[in-house]
Amino acid sequence: MTERETAPASRGDVQWVGFVSSATGAVTWIVARVWFRGEIPVELYGVIQFGVPMGLGWLAAEVRWRTARRRGA
Structure with a gap:
């Protein structure tokens, strides 16, 4: 995997958006x-x-x- 390539999206990537929103509201x-x-x-x-x-x-x-770098190694 080269530095410009990205790893496929995961469930965690999508859930991160909700976490950021709720964390911002909580702070x-x-x-x-x-x-x-x-x-x-x-x-x-x-x-x-x-x-x-x-x-x-x-x-x-x-x-x-x-994570992507570790998987590619």
């Missing part, structure tokens, strides 16, 4: 409740809504890439 709720007593500043809300999915997406891509 937003926790931050709003624990640190801001229910009213989160708009700026921080935006950072969470973009940052959590980007971080989880990076993590998923890294795991997927390493």
Whole structure:
């Protein structure tokens, strides 16, 4: 498997979308409740809504890439 090829999609790839959505909602709720007593500043809300999915997406891509590389070896 070359570096440009991708491995076939798996069930985990599809379920990841739901996990990212629920994790983002959970982080937003926790931050709003624990640190801001229910009213989160708009700026921080935006950072969470973009940052959590980007971080989880990076993590998923890294795991997927390493898995595909290991299978190809």
